[in-house]
Amino acid sequence: MKLYIHKIAIILGLAILAVSCTDLDEETFGSLSPENFYNTEEEALASVAGIYQQLSYVQSIGDPWRIAEFGTDEFIVPGRASGGWFDQSNIDIMRHQVDPANATTGRAWKNIFQEIGTANAVIESLEQSPNSENLTAIIAEAKALRAYGYFYAMDFWGNVPLVTVARIDPNDLPQTTSRSEIFSFIESELLVAAEDMPSVNEVNRSDYYPRFTKESVYSLLAMMYLNAEVYTGTPQWQKAIEMCDKVINSGGYHLSGEVIDNFASNSQTNSPELISAFTNDPISNAGNNQFILYAQNALDQLKYNLPFVPANGYSTYQEALDRYGDNDARKELLEYGPQTYLNGEPLLMDNGEQLVLIPVQDLVSAEDNEGYKVLKYTPVGASFSGSNADNDYVLTRYSDILLTKAEALFRLNNNATEALNLVNEVRNRSNATSLNVLSLDIIEEERAREFIWEGHRRRDMIRFESYFNDTWAFKTTQTEEYRGIYPIPQEQITANPNLTQNPGY
Template identity: 65%
Template sequence: MKLSNKILYALLLVFTISGCTKLDEEQFGRLSPANYYKTEQEALSSVLGIYQALQQVAHIGDPWRISEYGTDEFIVPGRASGGWFDQNNIDMMVHNVRPDNQAIGRAWKQIFQVIGTANAVIESLNSSPSAGNFKAVAAEAKALRAYGYFYAMDLWGNVPIATQARIDPANLPATNSRAEVFRFVEQELIAAAADLPSVTTVNRATYYPRLTREAIFTALATLYLNAEVYTGTAKWTEANAMCDNVIRTNAYTLEANTVDNFKATNEANSKEIIFAFSIDPSRTSGSNQFILYAQPALDQQRYGLPFAPANGYSTYQEALDRYETIDNRKKLIEYGPQTYLDGRPLVDARGVQLNLVAVKDYVSAQDNEGYRVLKYVPDGVKWAGSSADNDLVLTRYADILLTKAEALFRIGNTGDALTLVNQIRARSKASTLGTITIQEIENERAREFIWEGHRRRDMIRFGSFFNKTWTFKTTVDPVWKGIYPIPTEQLASNPKLKQNPNY
């Protein structure tokens, strides 16, 4: 079900009006701890604003896009027919990012809006006369803030840690090291897990989509999986332990088909989704615009859409080639001659069948260049203009299984790692592997999680971000390109920040 609590929808309007993006400004207007946070519902309504800010970071917003640009699964070429050309995007695609890149600058602001909003809410909750009753809600807010810092650390490495609602302009925060931010995120998530309810103790239909203890364990598993990149010290055993914390609940299992996670019915009844964002554009509660941005215009005819998609997001030949023909996941990539669902050729007004080919020119591509990923399918969607109501998925049980597989492989347990990878492959009717390699684990993650925001992080961890080439990315790179430069405008506004090396 969608997040339907009436008080949350009503108060959404308050946050839309009074929210802001600066850390040193009041976040929630005249609603003070003394006269407002008296009940759990009132406290929870403030946390809704953090969820909404994080949604923009994790999906569709600039932070999601810059986590996909520069990988071998995501390209947005300029079109010869006009539109989509953006030098900022092209620079990321070819690993030539400068501090004045506008997309990087927007992403920084969006991530720190999550952090700033969370700081204001946490301070208000802690100051409330009823603070003792809000322990779980405060843990929820701190976990969401930790998510914000995780993305900041992942993308920029060295960022300032600020936990106060208002920043003193005379005492701006200095840069913290990536290892320090890692420890902060780790400690905040561990503390939150102790205070949040387990999925086994709540009514999933009514509690969804809020964070559970298992959602925090999943975030910690991802944190530990990448610990060697972030801190120089591997934490494979810790990653495996966090996965086991989720697995032993017996609360999750794989859906029958991967695509089931991304349908309009992918909500509280899902057996696989661990953390998602509730989307209902008809009630101004979020927006899912994957189909708008990613599909070719003729998909309006194919799927009976109320709008023509904008023909933007595309994927590479390298991504398509990772799938076997028998792999059901390959069916969600549109490539080659296109047909209606009944098999008839999908043709334009001239009677010419749409034939999607690999991108040949990322500056001036033809409209049929670029394979498309139908990530969120239109089945059963209730449209509000061009916005779908598919809930946006952040983490799911497949990630737990593949994270555990990788952690086990890296500590020498290849047998169990192989079993887990084959469990994922069996769901999609892919062939059964007889042996497992670290390259195959990377490839399986790429196949399973295409466009879910994992690929850049995975490629950096496996090394392929630097030592491999693909279409338009034709040279190997030094490892310092694994983090983005601190945006120019942030350096100008806070002289205590330090630019990342070599930028």
């Protein structure tokens, strides 16, 4: 049975850390306890589904996803001349001017530590169950989900509190743990969890989807090792290769026919490329996808016959569009220039003129036609409940494994030929011209083309140092290196004076 992670409630008899690592308000779910619950795997899974629900918000249009994209050269949300969408906190992130009082990063912190707190409560409850010896795989799954939450916390803020209990003693509030220690904790948790979790080859894929497998864990480890030099000061390219090989050698994944297959509602469940994803079914009140609502131009209601008017918020830069060659199928996922209906007829505005999308000219007061659009989650074939689509959120794809291995191989300089072949495998799927040579710049650009708006770009730009050294529209100066991590929100330090603010802030 397909797991609708948003539909199954957490049924626990203990408090969870619901808002942040320093918010001690208790939130109780039901009256059952570990002693009288978890008699079956299904009962345990009902609780673990709640962790998936929290983690899915990190990859949805919520603030954690936004701060992974704001500040990059592929994501912009300008204020509109009509007065809509203006948010100084977002503009400050786009301009690399974040301070500890930033509301957007503050909400993202709460979202991520809510997921971690939920996981702590579920893990503790599962481990206290009299049936815990039969729940080894599910406990491992819950710990892998918690590790994912800590991965985002480490990536965004570097030095964060490490909490693994469901309740915090108000007389012993946690202190800041170094980024390298958080890295080691996540690595250890994931390696142990992978031992007890099933491989994609050991489950009925369509029934098990979208739960994590060994390969989901290996993919996160590969991503961590690729960024290990940023996180710990020590590169770990060989480990990244080893984790990629575990996924590749499983034989459980290959590239789908087209990139869009991984984001189209009617093909996601059967995509051979999706390693990790989160289900959405708004018609059944089981999650929803609002990318189409927030990203598309209002006139796309007519173009795609939508049951709502898109809000014309999320946009991308000219710099992102310019990366794609004209024969690259991935370019078709961007909307720019003169707009037409699907049948090719001009898409007309109220004044009778054709809608022409242009780059954002004014970050604070943009006109309605300013901002190119990224059709990451296509409305074609999707089902809607109001403005909510049923496209599943994509977390990890096989193409990321191929490009991760390619980059690690190239940086080690021990197999440039294999690295080139891996990059071309991804490019050829989208009809992009094969490359004859590689460079780090080429690899970074290829990742930007393949993973636009998938939450990778900020992390990639920091690793390649373009986050600091490059300039683009509205980011016109170099960025100080300390801004590679966000400041710990001031409200968290106020609530817990044991936390230490990150350097530079």
